[in-house]
Amino acid sequence: MKSMILNTAESLRSPDGAAEPDPRTTMFAGQTSPSLAAHHRDIEAIQLATGVPEAVAIQFETARNLYLYAWHVYRFFPVAQSQALFSLEFGLRERLPERLPERYQRSWQQQPMLAGLLAYAIDQGLVRNEGFRRWHQTAEVRARQRRSMEIFQAMLDQQLESVEVDERQPLNITPDDQSWDLVTILRKSLPSLRNELAHGSSMLTNEVLGTIELVAEILSQIYGLDSGATVCDASRDQQST
Template sequence: MHHITKPVTAKATALLLRLHFLAALWQCKNRFMEEFIKFEEIIEPDERHGLIDQLTGTRFTLESLYRTLDGIKLLDSVPEEIQSQFNVTKNLAIYTWYSYSLDPVAQLKTYILIEHALKLKFEKDNWPFPKLIKKAINRGWVKDSGFSHIEACPQDNTKYVRKMIEVLPSLRNSAAHGSNGLHQHAVGHIQICAEWINQIFSPDHDHNQVREAGA
């Protein structure tokens, strides 16, 4: 009896590739225990970048990493202390080339920097992160249209950012506990962080009225 072999669809192929990718990712995640770097390996690229390239078919280089980070800018209206810490975050991301485990540290830094920017803008060091985000949205300082990774809804320009009232603090808290995950998310986080900060300190806002009555 002959079995009829059904043609493999593009969707099925993509699913199989994703399953293989996730399996390999899990193996890589559990393969590495972080160790103190050897002196002779300080300026050598972390081998995990090569593993990601093999799994995704991409080509990741130090030059491409630098060019991308160099292209992420803050507005001149952003205070120097935020500019300075943002550059620290970008420098940290550069060194993920040599130590992959710095990637989640750079991600954590972006969450902390967004909160720092909001506290500085409102001049409210004691306000919790969710309250800061909510107040910024209510004032119209932060909108979906200010982010490049999403498509804003014309009927609701705060649909995404309203979700961030709970999501961002949760991500920050989770990242603070550390991660052994194998991913290259620092650059994307830095881009989003820049877009938060540029909206918060946009010259279009009235910087002289940052306190809310009765707050």
């Protein structure tokens, strides 16, 4: 059998080169000069709430470290993404009842899978749109765009050539600006991504920080409730708001 010769970037690192950046790290960096310090700051900024149990936090920290060391081994990026999703599944399983209603867990399943766990947490109000940074950012962007269009329309109506706008004025964010239902997207996309990675994939990308952030926000939400609250309590709270 003909021996396989791998590119050095795909092979086991030598002791002398183990601390060097993967050549793809700098190759795909774009115009910004990359640095390990900046790479570290990106992942350091993603933190869990203090209420997340140690066992779950350790699994998540493993994902953060994999992301950090992807600076040296580029193929650690999807591994970091996988580990983050594994920590999400573990965290949900630790937080939720051992047995879920059949809608979320088939009778033959020994334990619920990520899709059922996440769907149950969302339906019980443990995971909400308001707990995600990008949801708030999207609402703000929509509000700014709407304000710009309103100003433009006022200029047309009043036949003005220019108008002075004070950008320091607080935004009026309306329910329509907040209409993006992020959790409905996540309840399908995250389990799908988890399965693709877990069952083997040739996908290679460094764009995994967003997934890690989403996982941190979900874990922080489900463990950020009052420690005395039950899942049923959370459901009643959601229905009363």
